Amino acid sequence: xxxxxxxxxxxxxxxxxxxxxxxxxxxxxxxxxxxxxxxxxxxxxxxxxxxxxxxxxxxxxxxxxxxxxxxxxxxxxxxxxxxxxxxxxxxxxxxxxxxxxxxxxxxxxxxxxxxxxxxxxxxxxxxxxxxxxxxxxxxxxxxxxxxxxxxxxxxxxxxxxxxxxxxxxxxxxxxxxxxxxxxxxxxxxxxxxxxxxxxxxxxxxxxxxxxxxxxxxxxxxxxxxxxxxxxxxxxxxxxxxxxxxxxxxxxxxxxxxxxxxxxxxxxxxxxxxxxxxxxxxxxxxxxxxxxxxxxxxxxxxxxxxxxxxxxxxxxxxxxxxxxxxxxxxxx
Amino acid sequence: xxxxxxxxxxxxxxxxxxxxxxxxxxxxxxxxxxxxxxxxxxxxxxxxxxxxxxxxxxxxxxxxxxxxxxxxxxxxxxxxxxxxxxxxxxxxxxxxxxxxxxxxxxxxxxxxxxxxxxxxxxxxxxxxxxxxxxxxxxxxxxxxxxxxxxxxxxxxxxxxxxxxxxxxxxxxxxxxxxxxxxxxxxxxxxxxxxxxxxxxxxxxxxxxxxxxxxxxxxxxxxxxxxxxxxxxxxxxxxxxxxxxxxxxxxxxxxxxxxxxxxxxxxxxxxxxxxxxxxxxxxxxxxxxxxxxxxxxxxxxxxxxxxxxxxxxxxxxxxxxxxxxxxxxxxx
Numbered sequence: 001x002x003x004x005x006x007x008x009x010x011x012x013x014x015x016x017x018x019x020x021x022x023x024x025x026x027x028x029x030x031x032x033x034x035x036x037x038x039x040x041x042x043x044x045x046x047x048x049x050x051x052x053x054x055x056x057x058x059x060x061x062x063x064x065x066x067x068x069x070x071x072x073x074x075x076x077x078x079x080x081x082x083x084x085x086x087x088x089x090x091x092x093x094x095x096x097x098x099x100x101x102x103x104x105x106x107x108x109x110x111x112x113x114x115x116x117x118x119x120x121x122x123x124x125x126x127x128x129x130x131x132x133x134x135x136x137x138x139x140x141x142x143x144x145x146x147x148x149x150x151x152x153x154x155x156x157x158x159x160x161x162x163x164x165x166x167x168x169x170x171x172x173x174x175x176x177x178x179x180x181x182x183x184x185x186x187x188x189x190x191x192x193x194x195x196x197x198x199x200x201x202x203x204x205x206x207x208x209x210x211x212x213x214x215x216x217x218x219x220x221x222x223x224x225x226x227x228x229x230x231x232x233x234x235x236x237x238x239x240x241x242x243x244x245x246x247x248x249x250x251x252x253x254x255x256x257x258x259x260x261x262x263x264x265x266x267x268x269x270x271x272x273x274x275x276x277x278x279x280x281x282x283x284x285x286x287x288x289x290x291x292x293x294x295x296x297x298x299x300x301x302x303x304x305x306x307x308x309x310x311x312x313x314x315x316x317x318x319x320x321x322x323x324x325x326x327x328x329x330x331x
Numbered sequence: 332x333x334x335x336x337x338x339x340x341x342x343x344x345x346x347x348x349x350x351x352x353x354x355x356x357x358x359x360x361x362x363x364x365x366x367x368x369x370x371x372x373x374x375x376x377x378x379x380x381x382x383x384x385x386x387x388x389x390x391x392x393x394x395x396x397x398x399x400x401x402x403x404x405x406x407x408x409x410x411x412x413x414x415x416x417x418x419x420x421x422x423x424x425x426x427x428x429x430x431x432x433x434x435x436x437x438x439x440x441x442x443x444x445x446x447x448x449x450x451x452x453x454x455x456x457x458x459x460x461x462x463x464x465x466x467x468x469x470x471x472x473x474x475x476x477x478x479x480x481x482x483x484x485x486x487x488x489x490x491x492x493x494x495x496x497x498x499x500x501x502x503x504x505x506x507x508x509x510x511x512x513x514x515x516x517x518x519x520x521x522x523x524x525x526x527x528x529x530x531x532x533x534x535x536x537x538x539x540x541x542x543x544x545x546x547x548x549x550x551x552x553x554x555x556x557x558x559x560x561x562x563x564x565x566x567x568x569x570x571x572x573x574x575x576x577x578x579x580x581x582x583x584x585x586x587x588x589x590x591x592x593x594x595x596x597x598x599x600x601x602x603x604x605x606x607x608x609x610x611x612x613x614x615x616x617x618x619x620x621x622x623x624x625x626x627x628x629x630x631x632x633x634x635x636x637x638x639x640x641x642x643x644x645x646x647x648x649x650x651x652x653x654x655x656x657x658x659x660x661x662x
Binding site: 077 | 374376378392402410527546551555558561564570572588590597601602654656
C-alpha cells in the first residue's frame with residue numbers, strides 16, 4: 001500500500017494515548033485549584049481542531065469554554081480571557097507568529113497555558129505553563145484534555161471505559177480502517193485529480209475536518225481549489241451552484257450532528273452526478289463500543305482522507321511538502 | 332442609476348432607526364429584571380449577521396454572549412441556553428424550519444426570545460416573547476439591540492452620541508456611499524461576470540458580510556461559485572491556490588480587525604493580477620464621527636456590494652429572485 005508504514009502508525013497513536021497520564025495530572029491539578037473557563041486557541045489547522053473540541057464538549061458539558069482564533073484575539077480581544085482562564089493550544093513548529101502573540105496576550109491577561117507543542121525547544125513550548133511534547137495526533141490530544149476536564153466536572157462517567165477501549169483497540173482499529181479505505185481513496189483521487197473546484201460538506205466534529213481538509217490539504221498541499229461548508233448551511237445558499245457536474249464530497253460522522261450531513265447526502269443525488277459520500281459508519285472499528293463511535297468519527301475520517309491524499313499526490317505528481325508561498329515569502 | 336430608489340432607501344434606514352425606542356424599552360425591561368446571557372441564534376444569512384453582532388460585542392463587552400447555528404443547536408444543544416438566556420433572532424419570512432425548531436427548543440429550556448421578524452403574522456413572530464416587526468436592515472437591528480445591552484452594562488458610554496449622529500446622518504450617508512460606489516460596482520461586475528470561482532476575504536464585522544455576500548448573493552442569487560475566507564485564515568492554507576488569474580475580492584473594514592484584511596490587501600498584488608480591494612475608508616460618511624466608522628463599516632460594505640449585484644444581474648441576464656432549489660423542492 002502506497003506510503004503506509006503500519007508499525008509507525010500504530011506506534012504514533014499508542015504513543016499519543018500514552019501521554020494521557022501527563023494530561024490527567026495537569027488537568028487534575030488545574031481542576032483541584034479551580035479555573036474559570038477554557039479557551040481553545042488556534043489558527044488555520046489548529047483553529048479547526050479547536051472547533052472540533054468545542055462541538056465535542058458542547059454536546060456534553062456545562063463548563064464555560066469557547067474557541068478563539070489567535071489572529072482575531074490579538075486585535076479584538078476577548079474579555080472572557082483572564083485570571084482563571086485555561087488556554088489550550090497545539091503547535092507542530094512552535095513558531096507560528098499569531099499563536100506566539102496570542103498566547104503572550106492571554107498570559108498577560110492572567111491565563112494559564114496548556115501547550116501541546118511537538119518540539120520542546122521552541123518559543124510556544126517555552127511559553128506553555130504546562131508543556132506536553134509529543135508529535136502529531138492533535139485532535140486526540142485535544143479530546144483527551146477535553147474529556148478529562150469533563151470527567152472531573154462529573155460530565156463524563158464513561159471516561160475509564162472509553163480510554164480502556166482506546167488504549168487496547170484504537171491504534172489497530174484506525175490502521176485497519178485506513179487499509180480498507182485505500183481503494184476508495186484511490187478512486188476518489190482518480191475521479192477528482194483534475195477538479196477546478198471541489199466542495200466539502202460536513203457537520204459536528206466533522207466540520208473542523210471538512211474545513212481543514214479542504215484548506216490544509218487540497219488547497220495547501222495539493223493546490224486544488226475547494227470550498228468547505230457546514231452541512232447546516234448547505235441548504236441556505238450554497239447548494240444553488242451545485243449541478244450535475246459539480247464535485248461534492250460529504251463527510252458523514254456519527255456524533256450528534258450526523259443527521260445534518262445525512263440530509264445533504266440524501267438530497268445530493270437529485271441534483272448532482274459527481275458526488276461522494278464518506279460515511280464513517282461504513283468502517284468497522286473492532287473493540288470499540290457503538291456508543292463511543294461518534295466521539296471518534298473524525299479520527300476515522302482523517303485516516304480515510306489520508307488515502308485520498310497519497311493517491312492524489314502520486315497522480316498529480318505534486319509532492320505534498322511543497323509550498324508556493326507559505327513561509328517562502330514575507331507577508 | 333440602475334435599480335436605485337433613493338427615497339425608499341432613506342425611508343427604510345430611517346424607519347429602522349426609529350424602532351430603537353421599541354428595542355430600548357424591551358432591552359431595558361430585560362436588564363432591569365436581570366438575565367444570564369445572550370444567544371444570537373441564526374442560520375444562513377441570519378447566522379452571518381449573528382457573527383457580526385458577536386465580533387462587535389467582543390470588542391467591548393463582558394456580557395456572556397455567544398452565537399448558535401439553529402440547526403446545530405437543535406441536535407447538539409448548548410447547556411448555556413436556559414433560564415435567563417435572551418435569544419435574539421431575525422427572520423424575514425418567519426417560517427424557516429430550523430429557526431422554528433431552534434426557538435422552540437430554546438424556549439423549552441427557559442429562554443426568552445427577542446424576535447425581529449418582518450411579518451407579524453408568522454410562526455416565528457408568534458413565538459417571540461418580544462416582537463419587533465419592521466422590514467430589512469437586519470444588521471442595524473442586531474447592532475441596536477447589542478448596543479443597548481452594552482449601554483445598560485456601562486460598556487458603551489457613547490451610545491447617545493452615536494445614535495444622535497445615526498438618526499441625523501446615517502440614511503443619507505449610506506445613500507451617498509451607494510451612489511458613489513456605482514461605478515466600482517459596474518466595473519467589478521463586468522470584470523467578474525464570467526468567473527468560474529470568486530474568492531471573498533474579510534475580517535471583523537466584515538467577516539459575516541464576506542460569508543453571506545459570497546453565499547447568499549453570488550451563490551444563491553447569481554449562481555456564481557465562491558469561497559469566503561476569514562482574513563486571519565487566508566495565510567494558513569487557502570492562499571496557496573491564488574495565482575495571477577484567481578479572482579479575489581478583499582473587504583477591508585474599519586473595526587478592530589482592519590489590520591488582518593490590510594495584510595491580505597498588501598500581499599495580494601505580489602501573487603495575483605485579478606483582485607479587488609474594497610475599503611470602506613475610501614467612502615465619506617458625512618456627519619458621522621471618525622470613531623464610529625468601524626461600528627458601521629459593514630453597513631457601508633453592504634450598500635457598496637449592492638451596486639455589484641444590480642450590475643451582475645443585468646449583465647448576466649439572471650434575475651436575483653430566481654432559485655434553482657431553495658424552497659422549490661423538498662429536502
